[in-house]
Amino acid sequence: MQQLPSIQQLENFIIYARVKNFTAAAKEANITQAAFSFQMKKLEELLGVQLITRTNRGSELTASGEQFLQRVQKIINELSKCVYDVKKLQGRMIPLNVGTLMSLGDVLMNQHLAYFQEHNINLPINVYNLEAYELLHQLKIGRLDVISTFSLPQLDTTGYERVFFADEKMVYYAPQLCLKIEKVETAVITSYPLAQYAPQYLMNSIIHDYLMINKAVPHVQAWLSTPYAIMHYCQQNETGAILSERLLNAMGINEGYYDMQPEFILKCYLMYKSDNPKYKIMKVFIDHIRNLYKT
Numbered sequence: 001m002q003q004l005p006s007i008q009q010l011e012n013f014i015i016y017a018r019v020k021n022f023t024a025a026a027k028e029a030n031i032t033q034a035a036f037s038f039q040m041k042k043l044e045e046l047l048g049v050q051l052i053t054r055t056n057r058g059s060e061l062t063a064s065g066e067q068f069l070q071r072v073q074k075i076i077n078e079l080s081k082c083v084y085d086v087k088k089l090q091g092r093m094i095p096l097n098v099g100t101l102m103s104l105g106d107v108l109m110n111q112h113l114a115y116f117q118e119h120n121i122n123l124p125i126n127v128y129n130l131e132a133y134e135l136l137h138q139l140k141i142g143r144l145d146v147i148s149t150f151s152l153p154q155l156d157t158t159g160y161e162r163v164f165f166a167d168e169k170m171v172y173y174a175p176q177l178c179l180k181i182e183k184v185e186t187a188v189i190t191s192y193p194l195a196q197y198a199p200q201y202l203m204n205s206i207i208h209d210y211l212m213i214n215k216a217v218p219h220v221q222a223w224l225s226t227p228y229a230i231m232h233y234c235q236q237n238e239t240g241a242i243l244s245e246r247l248l249n250a251m252g253i254n255e256g257y258y259d260m261q262p263e264f265i266l267k268c269y270l271m272y273k274s275d276n277p278k279y280k281i282m283k284v285f286i287d288h289i290r291n292l293y294k295t
Contacts, residue, residue: 007079009043010072012036013051015141017061017069028141080277095124096281099135099147103203103227125285132202139271146272146282148289154202163270163286166246166293170207170264173231173248174240175256184258186216193221195233195241201225207242210264 016025016036026036044051051065061069128144136155138144149155151162172184177192190211196218197204211218221239224230230241231251242264248257270286 099144166268168266169245171245171257173257183261186214190216193239194218
């Protein structure tokens with residue numbers, strides 16, 4: 001019988017075809033570069049065809065590699081669907097893996113999970129709270145099924161389905177300042193110390209860009225990693241922060257914050273891959289979120 005490539009070889013070939021770099025592909029596959037290169041060589045030997053050209057300047061797929069990629073992607077996708085269907089027939093629960101922005105916290109998603117439990121919807125969900133770039137990476141490699149994030153030019157969302165579900169209104173939270181105004185302009189925000197997300201977070205650059213566009217230079221007093229830490233800091237110090245009104249309300253906070261002038265609104269989307277074999281259960285989750293926000 002003719003020897004066939006292993007599933008791992010085929011999946012790793014697909015990874016290479018996407019990133020077109022052996023170092024990056026090996027890292028994503030979670031194996032050494034030497035092991036990854038060996039797998040690709042072995043795959044080529046089994047097929048008797050060169051799939052990847054290698055030079056001192058880099059590597060790329062050959063014409064045969066491109067043709068093989070088109071066929072093998074369909075095979076792997078169909079295999080994933082087959083495994084999913086068999087597990088479903090055996091009554092095994094297939095969890096939905098959902099990712100949310102760390103900068104917005106997980107309390108909102110936990111409320112959505114409570115809805116499914118209250119209404120006895122048989123849909124197990126795993127929630128992962130990650131930074132924006134990591135969310136997109138985990139969606140790309142298939143470890144997450146749906147992610148909740150903002151649509152921003154800093155994020156490359158090519159190749160994903162997007163479903164709008166809410167406008168995220170950002171407000172100025174400063175419970176210790178007791179400002180006697182209804183709306184806060186950026187000049188007021190930057191006249192007080194600011195508690196801000198850590199510099200590596202996308203939310204940090206979003207807030208920074210908003211202030212810079214409005215010609216305001218903030219004085220950051222504290223760099224913090226979660227909105228909960230930022231809230232606590234503002235509750236203990238005469239400082240302010242820019243946070244999601246929706247998150248504050250979910251935490252039971254309905255005062256101590258102010259509308260911003262000009263308005264600071266971010267568009268929220270659910271993102272996913274349309275060829276995911278879990279699409280039917282993904283749609284249950286997506287429809288619930290859209291209905292919740294009436295979009």
